Amino acid sequence: MTPSAKVDQQHSMEPRDHGQHDHGACVLSALERARTAFGDKGIKLTPLRQRVFEEIAGSHDALGAYEVLDRMARKSGERLAPISVYRAIDALLAAGVVHRIESKNAFFACHAPHQGQERHIALVCERCQTVIEVSGADIFAAMETASAACGFKLSLAVAEGSGLCPACATLPTIAQATGMVTQP
Amino acid sequence: MTPSAKVDQQHSMEPRDHGQHDHGACVLSALERARTAFGDKGIKLTPLRQRVFEEIAGSHDALGAYEVLDRMARKSGERLAPISVYRAIDALLAAGVVHRIESKNAFFACHAPHQGQERHIALVCERCQTVIEVSGADIFAAMETASAACGFKLSLAVAEGSGLCPACATLPTIAQATGMVTQP
DNA sequence: TACCGAATGATACATCATTGCATTAACGGG
DNA sequence: CCCGTTAATGCAATGATGTATCATTCGGTA
Structure with a gap:
């Protein structure tokens, strides 16, 4: 590198x-x-x-x-x-x-490869569009639990999120700081 | 069709x-x-x-x-x-x-109305297509936790599943075994 | 009345995905 | 080596989902 x-x-x-x-x-x-x-x-x-x-x-x-x-x-x-x-x-x-x-x-x-069978979820940055994956074991377990609780036999689960990636989240919000937004 | x-x-x-x-x-x-x-x-x-x-x-x-x-x-x-x-x-x-x-x-x-602010997830039956909603508080909490753990500021979370609804899950599976077309 | 803004209508287009069939490449057995 | 089988690709058309743009209607209201 x-x-x-x-x-x-x-x-x-x-x-x-x-x-x-x-x-x-x-x-x-x-x-x-x-x-x-x-x-x-x-x-x-x-x-x-x-x-x-x-x-x-x-x-x-x-x-x-x-x-x-x-x-x-x-x-x-x-x-x-x-x-x-x-x-x-x-x-x-x-x-x-x-x-x-x-x-x-x-x-x-x-x-990053999914080592083992661990499930991941995708997080999409709304600002830079970058996609990162994070471990979703707890999430899928919770989905399984919630489904089972009502008798639903879950066979496929989808979980994904969007928001700001670590880099973008910590960025100063230039547009707002400089007041350059033209219309409220 | x-x-x-x-x-x-x-x-x-x-x-x-x-x-x-x-x-x-x-x-x-x-x-x-x-x-x-x-x-x-x-x-x-x-x-x-x-x-x-x-x-x-x-x-x-x-x-x-x-x-x-x-x-x-x-x-x-x-x-x-x-x-x-x-x-x-x-x-x-x-x-x-x-x-x-x-x-x-x-x-x-x-x-069923979402009383309060509680988040729900949709579960779609693969057999009869019915959609049911179940409480997803734990799921969204887990998504929030997983995101926060890596510095991602989550603003929108999607979670949904498919499988067999309670009614279809308990149906005898003979129909499938015999290849019969079944109806909801 | 005249005007404004929200809702709808109408046409066209953009984007996402598949079907069906023809052609080509890859590979193993005579 | 040729051949047959299967996987992969090419090609045309179409289906499925979603939006942009501009015109029109309708209800309130100044």
Whole structure:
């Protein structure tokens, strides 16, 4: 991790990088974990799937399928059919290297592997869009308890949140401080 | 779905009826609560909003916006524009008399009011589609705890589940074993 | 009356996701 | 090596969900 990181500036649209973060290295390690996951599950990490994964992992955001499509088209000049991206995403979901955020119809890459069987929940920053995952064992246990208490046999649980990530939460609220909001 | 079928069991116009359940009365009381909720919040329960609410409340399912649209069109012969339904639903959401299920892009009516500030979670039956709500205080508390533990300032939490409702969970499973099509 | 704002209507478009079928790549057995 | 099977991809169309924009109506009210 060289502190003199050559920062990838090509994604001019993202307000990424509060805090410094070796993005290249982080994507590479994600890719390495993906290879392992695919290997373990006996699914093939094809070039297309890898490209899609890199696109998703290369943003810490949750990306919609069409956003992935757009970004890949911008890079390669060739626009895939939506179904191709969806199929690739299906494989990535099956391998467990990306997850879906139901409340956003979008997908994000695990950047920390889920060791063991522990369930996690996704937290989406409303300001910088970054997605982080936190352990959700207690949450899912509580959902199970609440369901069982009324006789409901829970088979699938969804839990996700949005708000401000640690970095954004501690930021001074510039707009308010400078009074620059034009309309109340 | 076969359009030829006279009886579209799942989405035909009414009676559901696991156990006995006075549907008319239940919709009326939902409507009464809706009136109160709209009054309390200073929002108007217009005829259109009421029609949409009746459609949603008249099913214990979660309905998609287009499903509401279809049902209303079948009844009145006039097909609204999608936006009209979405606007009505927005008002119903604002009044708190319907909720959205993120994982289904669908909406359902509260059939038991949320007394006090208590948060609830929706549980959707995979067999009969009925939605029930259960208290989710522990769940949301756990989400808050998990978020706070990593410095995330949670402002919106989504938790929902699917599985088998009490009625369906206790049904003999023979039907599944024999591959028979079953009805709620 | 004239005006204002909220609600609705109407058209179009944007976004999310799948179906069906044709084509190509990958791989193992003759 | 060829062939057959299966997985993966390409391609066109369509379904499903949701929004932007602008026009119109309607109820209150100054």
